[in-house]
Amino acid sequence: MAIKFKRVNYIYQGMDGTPFRALKDINLTIEEKGEFITLIGETGSGKSTLVQHMNALIKPTSGQVEIYGIKIEETKKKSSKIKLNPLRQKIGLVFQFPDYQLFEETVERDIMFGPMNFGISKEEAKKRAKEVIQLVGLETGYLERSPFNLSGGEKKRVSIAGILAMEPDILVLDEPTSGLDPKGRDELLELFLSIHNKLNNTVLIITHDMNTVYQYASRVLVMNDGNLVFDGKPIDLFASPKLSSWNLDKPDLIDLCDKLSERLNITFENYPKDLEKVVARIKAGYHE
Amino acid sequence: MAYIKLDNVSFNYRKDQPVLKNISLEINKGDWVSILGHNGSGKSTLAKLLIYLLKADKGTIEIDGVKLTEKTALDIRKKIGIVFQNPDNQFVGVTVEDDIAFGMENLCFDRAKILQRIETYSKKVNMHQYLKKEPHNLSGGQKQRVAIAGILAMDTDILIFDEATSMLDPASRDQIMDFIKQLKAEGKTIITITHDMKEAIKSNNIIILNKGEVLAQGDTKKILTDKRLLNTSNLELLLPLKLMHRLKQENIHNEELGEILWQLSLNA
Secondary structure, rough: OEEEEEEEEEEEOHHHHHHHHEEEEEEEEEOOOOOOOEEEOOOOHHHHHHHHHHHHOOOOOOOEEEOOOOOOOOOOOOHOOOHHHHHHHHHHEEOOOOOHOOOOHHHHHHHHHHHHOOOOOOHOOOOOHHHHHHHHHOOOHHOOHHHOOOOOHHHHHHHHHHHHHOOOOEEEOOOOOOOHHHHHHHHHHHHHHHHHHHHHEEOOOEEEHHHHHHHHHOOEEEOOOEEEEEOOHHHHHHHHOOOHHHOOOOOHHHHHHHHHHHHHOOOOOOOOOOHHHHHHHHOOOOOO | OOOOOEEEEEEEEEEEEEEEEEEEEEEEOOOEEEEEOOOOOOHHHHHHHOOOOOOOOEEEEEOOOOOOOOOHHHHOOOEEEEEEOOOHHHOOOOOOHHHHHHHHHHOOOOOOHHHHHHHHHHHHHHOOOOOOOOOHHHHHHHHHHHHHHHHHOOOOEHHHEEEEOOOHHHHHHHHHHHHHHHHHHHHOOOEEEEEOOOHOOOOOOEEEEOOOOOEEEEEEHHHHHHHHHHOOOOOOOHHHHHHHHHHHOOOOOOOOHHHHHHHHHHHH
């Protein structure tokens, strides 16, 4: 296993002095290979705090996170002396707001920063920049532009390219598709899926989009008020009566099937993953 | 007469890259219009032109019969409230309370009125218990609610929501959509900029921008059921409407089924 959380708690001091328990007794294992995971939950439920533990950007208040055999514990203990750079190359984290991640004069230099920071030569970093910019769906002409004159969606793609250029083992993406138009969203999800299929590496995506969870994920984690309340298959999550108590929606396709069952008096044996199954079911006849 | 009128408006950041090209459109008082378009279509630039954060290179913008110029901009801004996508970029106050007050202070409301409206609107967005807190300790949804309280408190005739829900979870998004419905019922003129079809379908008119030009404008139902039009602009049919479209291709369509699917898409 690549990442293991053992009874992890994280408490931070709010600006007004009151302590806030962002993570409560989290136990969790993430494999290095083969997983396509989505992490969901309301805003403020602890999702971003959880993934920031995965490359030791923040350290647990109590409990332990083990990343590739390296134990990360409370800040005061010795683990704070451990070199974290190699971990951060292995686990690539893309932040939710690209503005916090982009800072160089050109897109090219921004993308090259990560790999060069991990000891990759300038030539190799340049070569990778040219590859990954196309991978995220932008033309190579973007390399010369300033990252600050890009649209929100373009910035997002550049920030993802910067992490891909580091060739991490595990790819962690904090809401990579929020703010993108439907086509842009689908293109990026297909990109993550194709990287995952090619390298068989683990991809973890934070999202609010239940369709992404249903259509792409092999495993889904649900955070609620600092607790990990669900860890399992998407289809089991969406069948769970607790779904609405966690303030989660159903995916559009499941929602449509439920409403059609009600309105047209039809039943579905299993929830389909493809609209064509619904078309076929209606073709087979219905009664209002 | 149109309440907001754009006549042949063009804008570019760099000479070789026009962002908006010859935009002409009209929005009536009390309308709720969604401006849809792909990333980079010029949607947000259009919003910035309306509040004179950016100045059009060509063409004219008229709001409530007054032409938007450097001279009239301050007065026209008093009619328009805008909520942006990323709440972090719009906080100015040290506390939530200060932040809600900021817009009203700019409009020179008297102190008693400001205090009273802070009470009213913080309660309305369910943030009353946070008034003394610092904004950056809040979650994204809470921040956006504070931003909205500040805008509502200004009591402007026109409200612009520039992808105001795209960073929020579904529960926070629904709450904000409920505010917008209420505002519409109160007779405000509302412009929502989005590529979320679930939001767009709740408005009564749609304008589609594509590569800086108006590709289509008109009645919501007409536009949101047009698959080809939406696909051209990187948008997609809502799932019940996609089903309607597929069933038509399979020669299964009748008015009742069509109506059921339209109703389902309204509440998607």
